[in-house]
Each structure stands twice: as C-alpha cells, then as structure tokens.
Amino acid sequence: MAFTILDGGSFTSTGAGVKIPLPSSADYFRTWNITQLATASPTAVVGGEWFGAKFGAGASAANSGIRWKKSGSSAILIDSFSTSTASDGFTYVTSSPVVEAQAANAITAITAANPAVVSQTNTYSEGDFLRIYNTTGDLTIGGMVFQISTVSGSGYTLLGLANVTANGLAAATAGNTRRISKFAAVEPEFMYISNISQATQAVVSTTIDPTNYYSVGMKIHFSVPPSFGMKEINQLTGTIIAVNAASASGSIGAYNVTVDIDSSAFTTFAFPLTANSPTKQLFATFAPAGAQTSFNPVTLVQTGYDFSLQPFRTGQFTPYMFLAGGANSPAGANADVINWMSYKLES
C-alpha cells in the first residue's frame, strides 16, 4: 500500500499540547524531536508514530502511538506511549463534541477559596480546559468546564471558581477531570456562570477566560435556574460593556464580563447546596444573542462588532491530531523543535 505525504511542518514547543489540523484526515502521522535527537543522552522522547484505523488491529489507541525515546544514553528505545512508564501520546480527534480522549484523572482536593486550588497529579498545560465530574463535597459543579492556570505537576488554580460558602460551595475531597477542547464546534459558545454580582452593572463570573470568545458590544442571553437564587436575571438579555474588567473578590472570579443589567435589587446568586444535588436544576449559563453597536457622542467612540468573535462560525476544526506536550510526549518540552508529517494510505 502506497503512502502519500499530505502535509508537514515544524514548530517550537512550549511544553504544552499542540493541535495539528488535518483537513484531509490522516492514516499515519509522524513526529521527530529534532532538539532531543541532537542531544547526547537525554531522557526524552525523540520521535513518535501514530497509526490510524486502516491498520486494523495495529491501529494506535487513543493517547498512545509508537514512542521512540532516549533514556539517559544515546541508544534509542522503541515502545508505545501506553507502556510503562506511560506518557501521553497522540490523539486523533474526528468529530464534535470535541472531547480529547484523555484519560480520566483523579482529584484529591479542591480548596474552599477564591480562586479554588485543585490538588491533582497531572500533565496538563497552562490554559487547558477540564470538565470536572464525580466530585464529592462540591456536587453542583460536577459536569462544568473550567480553565486552569498556574499549573504544576501536583495541581493548578481555577481562576473562574470562587469555591466559597457565600457562593453556595465548599471544599471537595475527590473528583475526576477530563481535558476537553478549548473551542466548541461552533463559536460563540455558551458559557458556564460561576457567579453574578448585585450591581447597577452586573459582573458575571465565567469558568473560562471570556476574552477569546466575547467582546464589548456582544449581547448575551441568561439562563439561570431558580435554584441559583438570582432568578430575576433568568431569560434576560444584556449587552457586554467590559471583559475581565473586575478583579477577583468575594464570590467574583478573575474571569468575568460586565453587562448593562442592573442586578442590584436581584436575589443573591449562589450555587444550590451540594446536599440538594441532583434534584436542583443546573447550570447557570449564558449564550450568544447577537450584538448591538453604540456610539458615545461625547467621546466619539463607537463600540461593538468584533468580526473575529461575533459571527457564528466553526470553532474547533476537525479532524485534528492532538500531540500531548512534555519531554516524554510527541509535542516535546519547552524550546524543543518538533517536525511532523501526516500521510494517507492509498486504500
């Protein structure tokens, strides 16, 4: 069976995972870590191979593939990413919802703080999106998606979660996470709300950084079940007047948008108590509802219409190859130069 090289390229790793869009799909995918190949005795992956479904029983499992590595010497060892000591490998994603098939990972604690800090042995990267589930002590966030920051191998911070009593939440002692795509199949996407302030211009906390998805002038439509307290804002539509302008404080997280809705007389927003799960309705969300321009005759400033964010459009392109980051994974460690090529089989 003949191969055809479809595409190829090179990038310098940041140590984080990398997505390679594959418009024509792929049956075989190859990476070389040029930096580590030239290094005498590293402990690092120097290359990887992925085999698609056409290889039948020989196809690579999700988050695996053939691993070419050096282990403290110049000799190259070949095994698979899933063999001991396992490391993250290749994941070929073909459809939406765009969930990368990363293995479920156990949480050992979520602190009762703003921002919440999660203890978990992980290989995640700065800015990754995680769906948290199987929580204990914090049942009402189970199923929500969060963006993580200040990531280390033992934990990370959730800047979008004020996991405090005033917000109806408490510390968690266990849970699981699974990494998902940073973009939905279609953008702008709906977002989870983690708090709404009582103010003449309501500050709406989100679980992920909204700057990549929403801009000033865009309208958002609220869906806030009565179980979250602030039922008055449910089904209202507001216009965004600021993004990430409010500092984290109290129950407001660092990720937020400010809208032109006066919530000062609304009921306090708080998650339903964990004891009421699963009988109380979840989740509080907002969804894109178009845009409205405005012109300030004093400042002569026109706001609204960000054509990179506002129109409905494809978010996450599929298929793509997700290369896990790190010294023992295909996307390499920070500053490693990675070459890649994708191939198709003739039949």
Added chain:
Amino acid sequence: MATGITNIDNMAPELPLQFSEDLLSTPQFNLIHSFGCDLHFADAYIGKTTRMSRYERLSTDGGQLDGSGIDPAPEVVVRTDIDATTEIYAKTVVINEQVTLFENDKVLTKFTALLGQWLREKEDLLMRDLYASSVSYINAVGGGGGDQPSRISAGDVNNIERILLSNDARTMLATNEAMDKFGTAPTRDAFIALCSTDLAADLQGVTNVILKSIYPHQEGLRPEEYCSISRFRFFVSSKANKIPGASLLGNTVYTIPMFGLEAAAKVEQNGYTSILGYRPPYVVSSVGQNSQLYAKFAIARAITNQNWITGLNVTASN
C-alpha cells in the same frame, strides 16, 4: 499512486458474479437538525458574513398624555444584529479508469448519489453542532437514575415549555385534532425537540407521552418523528448530540435542543447550495486514467433568537 483513489484493488469486482437487480440501501441517519430553522440566502460578491437583524419591541411603560402639553420622551429603537460566517465544505471521490474498464459499470452514477447523500448529512451535522455549542441547556432533575442530569421526565419538558411560552416563542407545528378513532390522542400545536435515538426507551416512559402511532392523523408525518410530550414533538437521530463523560457521575449527557419559530437560521449562498461536479480523466490525470467526482456547498448558521430556544440535558437509562 495518489491518495484515496477508487481502483480495482479496493473496489469489489462485479464479475463473474451477477448483480442483483437493485442496490441495497446505503445507511443514512435521520436528518433532523435543519428542517426547524429558517432559511436565508446570501448573495455573491458582498462578503462572507451575513447579517440578520431584528428590531426589539418598544417599551410599554408610561405613554399617557396628561394634557400638560409636554411630549413623551422619544425612545431609542434598538436593533440586534446576528452575524453568521459562510463556510464551504467539500468531498471528492477519484475513480481509476480500470474500475469501469475491467470491472464495474455505472459507478459514476452510484457515486454521485453517495455525494448527494453526503451533502445533506454534512449539513445536518453542522446544524447539530450549532445547537450543541451555542444554546443554554438546563439539567433534567425529575427523572430517575440518581445522576446529574437525571433521565428525562414530564416535569422537565414542561419547564422548558414554560420558558419558551414566557419568552413569547411561537409553536412550529399545528394541532393534530382529535378523531373518533379508538386509541388515538390529539396533539397540541407544538414546539420541536431534537434528540438521540439512545433516548427512545426513556421517551416511551415519560408520563403522558403520545407515541406517533397514536396520533389521530398519520398523513404528512416525518419518519424521524418519535412522539409528543407536553407541548413538544420529539424527532430522533442516531447522530444527535451527546457528550461522553459529562454528567456528575461521568455518564454520557444527551443534549436536547427545544425551540419554536425563528430560533435558528441556515444561510445558503446563492448558486453554491449544492454543487456536484465531474472532472474528466484528461484534467485529473496526466495520462488520463483518473476521473473525479466532487460535491461542495456553502453554509452559514446562527441562533437568531435565544429567547425562543433552550434545551435539556439528560442522561439515559441504557
């Protein structure tokens, strides 16, 4: 040899076997995600973004003239703009001349039909993704299973109806009037709900469900329709959206968009709605051995009114 060419090594020979008089059916999933949306058209040469605009209604506060001669303050009219970007999708099949020369006959006709099917299926999935990504969903809580969300229940469906009615949404389907037939039940004018075939068993168990078979009239019903619950008519597809591992307990969550008139839009590019083409061998191949069929279409999609669409997250019993 180039990539992805249909040739006699990967195409089963017709001879020396004889073909049955008719082809077997090519599987096709239920196409449920497009028929409930509005259709708009975009002209060529004026950009790839289509703007759909709506004037918001005026406030009904005040308005009485008290005889003082003071005019009421004018109200600034608000217009909401919904933008959608046109995108182009394509699929191609390359056929080696030896297929038709030695083995198979009329494959171009058969492959053209396949590409036509791809056009509609791809369009359906793109609309599905719109509903999955850009609409707010509420977790079901009234069903069993002990998960978050729960399985579907009548109370959850009624709650969505309340939301849509409170937002002045208009129903999409007309009443099925009662008839003097044993075992039938009328259905009210209805919004529509789109869900996975995995939920078929759970739908049958919802209180007061009316299965399609006991509607008073069967004429004109779409084969994709499954049942009526409360004020919703449910349509099912094996490709409807589901999110693996997204419930509290890590089970698959099924998202059910539920909406009325003018909640979503599909924008078709004039002259580019569905293009099927053929490239002869002398164009595709330097030695004239490979010909090519292709299909492509342009589409833009948008949620045009969030007040008139919402959705339900559920888990399944199976």
